[in-house]
Amino acid sequence: xxxxxxxxxxxxxxxxxxxxxxxxxxxxxxxxxxxxxxxxxxxxxxxxxxxxxxxxxxxxxxxxxxxxxxxxxxxxxxxxxxxxxxxxxxxxxxxxxxxxxxxxxxxxxxxxxxxxxxxxxxxxxxxxxxxxxxxxxxxxxxxxxxxxxxxxxxxxxxxxxxxxxxxxxxxxxxxxxxxxxxxxxxxxxxxxxxxxxxxxxxxxxxxxxxxxxxxxxxxxxxxxxxxxxxxxxxxxxxxxxxxxxxxxxxxxxxxxxxxxxxxxxxxxxxxxxxxxxxxxxxxxxxxxxxxxxxxxxxxxxxxxxxxxxxxxxxxxxxxxxxxxxxx
Amino acid sequence: xxxxxxxxxxxxxxxxxxxxxxxxxxxxxxxxxxxxxxxxxxxxxxxxxxxxxxxxxxxxxxxxxxxxxxxxxxxxxxxxxxxxxxxxxxxxxxxxxxxxxxxxxxxxxxxxxxxxxxxxxxxxxxxxxxxxxxxxxxxxxxxxxxxxxxxxxxxxxxxxxxxxxxxxxxxxxxxxxxxxxxxxxxxxxxxxxxxxxxxxxxxxxxxxxxxxxxxxxxxxxxxxxxxxxxxxxxxxxxxxxxxxxxxxxxxxxxxxxxxxxxxxxxxxxxxxxxxxxxxxxxxxxxxxxxxxx
Numbered sequence: 001x002x003x004x005x006x007x008x009x010x011x012x013x014x015x016x017x018x019x020x021x022x023x024x025x026x027x028x029x030x031x032x033x034x035x036x037x038x039x040x041x042x043x044x045x046x047x048x049x050x051x052x053x054x055x056x057x058x059x060x061x062x063x064x065x066x067x068x069x070x071x072x073x074x075x076x077x078x079x080x081x082x083x084x085x086x087x088x089x090x091x092x093x094x095x096x097x098x099x100x101x102x103x104x105x106x107x108x109x110x111x112x113x114x115x116x117x118x119x120x121x122x123x124x125x126x127x128x129x130x131x132x133x134x135x136x137x138x139x140x141x142x143x144x145x146x147x148x149x150x151x152x153x154x155x156x157x158x159x160x161x162x163x164x165x166x167x168x169x170x171x172x173x174x175x176x177x178x179x180x181x182x183x184x185x186x187x188x189x190x191x192x193x194x195x196x197x198x199x200x201x202x203x204x205x206x207x208x209x210x211x212x213x214x215x216x217x218x219x220x221x222x223x224x225x226x227x228x229x230x231x232x233x234x235x236x237x238x239x240x241x242x243x244x245x246x247x248x249x250x251x252x253x254x255x256x257x258x259x260x261x262x263x264x265x266x267x268x269x270x271x272x273x274x275x276x277x278x279x280x281x282x283x284x285x286x287x288x289x290x291x292x293x294x295x296x297x298x299x300x301x302x303x304x305x306x307x308x309x310x311x312x313x314x315x316x317x318x319x320x321x322x323x324x325x326x327x
Numbered sequence: 328x329x330x331x332x333x334x335x336x337x338x339x340x341x342x343x344x345x346x347x348x349x350x351x352x353x354x355x356x357x358x359x360x361x362x363x364x365x366x367x368x369x370x371x372x373x374x375x376x377x378x379x380x381x382x383x384x385x386x387x388x389x390x391x392x393x394x395x396x397x398x399x400x401x402x403x404x405x406x407x408x409x410x411x412x413x414x415x416x417x418x419x420x421x422x423x424x425x426x427x428x429x430x431x432x433x434x435x436x437x438x439x440x441x442x443x444x445x446x447x448x449x450x451x452x453x454x455x456x457x458x459x460x461x462x463x464x465x466x467x468x469x470x471x472x473x474x475x476x477x478x479x480x481x482x483x484x485x486x487x488x489x490x491x492x493x494x495x496x497x498x499x500x501x502x503x504x505x506x507x508x509x510x511x512x513x514x515x516x517x518x519x520x521x522x523x524x525x526x527x528x529x530x531x532x533x534x535x536x537x538x539x540x541x542x543x544x545x546x547x548x549x550x551x552x553x554x555x556x557x558x559x560x561x562x563x564x565x566x567x568x569x570x571x572x573x574x575x576x577x578x579x580x581x582x583x584x585x586x587x588x589x590x591x592x593x594x595x596x597x598x599x600x601x602x603x604x605x606x607x608x609x610x611x612x613x614x615x616x617x618x619x620x
Contacts, residue, residue: 023433029508030507049448135354138532155373297454
């Protein structure tokens with residue numbers, strides 16, 4: 001009896017193992033495709049993750065990739081050093097201020113534009129404005145900053161030249177170099193570049209609203225503004241929450257309106273440095289430029305830990321509040 | 328004074344139209360301005376006052392752009408990385424996605440876990456740099472196209488797209504004796520054109536605009552991208568003296584700045600030409616992407 005069950009169990013195991021093998025053989029080409037992808041991820045995504053240990057070590061690039069594991073442990077030395085760096089306070093402040101300013105100004109902008117477009121009477125005009133508004137999304141930050149120079153630079157910028165020739169100012173405005181203007185410049189250019197793009201998703205949300213609601217409201221005597229407030233905005237609520245989660249999750253990188261790093265790198269210069277240096281540019285400079293790899297990896301690590309925490313916690317909060325979440 | 332509802336509506340319509348018109352100008356004029364600037368004599372542009380059309384019309388900026396070995400070389404590099412990077416990226420991502428789109432694939436769950444984890448966590452720039460270095464990819468053309476071959480984001484989108492393709496299509500091909508490679512190439516790819524167009528657009532634009540990888544991983548002057556060169560000019564021209572000094576030694580009225588403006592137009596033009604035609608695809612793309620998160 002005992003032996004009998006054992007035997008049937010054994011043969012069932014064999015049976016299923018053989019089945020598995022058969023299925024695997026049948027799928028072998030598919031596994032080859034997927035396997036290539038997995039090898040790719042192992043090399044380009046996972047091996048750098050193991051490389052993070054260098055943040056706790058004294059790593060020098062001459063030791064190659066094996067040096068990551070053979071170099072000596074130094075514990076939290078690099079983290080200590082970063083926190084005690086004389087620039088620490090400034091660059092953390094700059095990073096946070098820039099990130100929050102972008103959420104405050106760049107997040108509502110596409111919502112407003114979507115409502116405006118929805119209220120437009122002439123459909124062809126509406127389509128044209130919309131098409132034009134998301135063109136900048138596809139343009140490189142380098143070009144956007146180039147455009148900013150063409151308009152704002154002190155010696156040849158259009159704005160300065162025009163204001164000077166009108167006699168409104170005596171000497172050119174130093175918008176591109178003055179530390180006081182950097183945040184405004186960064187937020188303004190980010191809004192210009194990405195506003196139209198995010199409008200697409202909000203307009204889609206508006207398109208999903210039942211038109212009978214508008215008719216009913218009109219019969220009840222609601223004006224246009226009242227309809228926006230009581231129908232359009234509530235109808236967009238779900239989308240607004242999803243986009244807000246995405247924004248907050250990626251806030252340190254600049255939220256949805258793009259790259260804090262690219263802006264700080266391209267618009268930053270030695271004169272506006274006190275407000276334009278952020279954690280990412282600092283890590284880049286000390287890491288790849290000065291060759292202090294372990295130190296820069298430690299700074300990177302702090303930032304990614306904060307980012308991942310933000311993504312998961314904003315998603316959790318959204319789930320609790322409204323039932324919409326991303327994963 | 329009270330306004331009737333119709334009067335209020337009229338005022339609002341006018342307000343909306345004016346607001347949209349101003350937004351449209353803000354979006355369009357910068358592009359128009361660099362376009363006319365690129366056809367204006369460089370030394371003349373420095374004087375200012377060019378607003379609506381070129382004051383001293385010239386093709387010299389573009390001629391110099393094409394004759395300048397640095398600019399021309401970066402133009403070629405950018406074109407080749409855009410073409411090869413897009414083809415490679417779209418093909419490879421689709422291939423992996425095709426494998427993963429089979430619901431009966433063994434270890435499917437483990438594969439997905441690997442993909443999702445890689446989507447949310449990264450090792451950061453510095454360890455990534457070390458990995459590229461040990462692979463010998465630093466300072467090579469390969470660094471532009473190989474590490475970006477697989478995008479986890481598009482992988483997930485492609486998987487869900489392939490899952491929507493009717494099973495019967497594949498099964499009938501199987502019965503006819505076609506193997507997976509033939510099915511992928513002959514059946515899956517042709518019916519997935521909307522997906523492929525969207526992926527190609529985003530990958531292509533990303534490749535075309537890219538300069539960070541050139542700044543991080545490349546030292547060789549021959550491998551610089553167009554966007555990187557423009558970035559260099561921007562960094563240099565932060566100093567106000569430079570533009571004037573450059574103007575003084577400028578040949579044929581071309582300044583380093585007017586060359587830069589020509590380069591900007593060269594960089595913008597293909598995007599402007601392509602995107603009206605691909606609009607419906609990328610609107611699908613953003614919807615897929617944002618709904619799935």
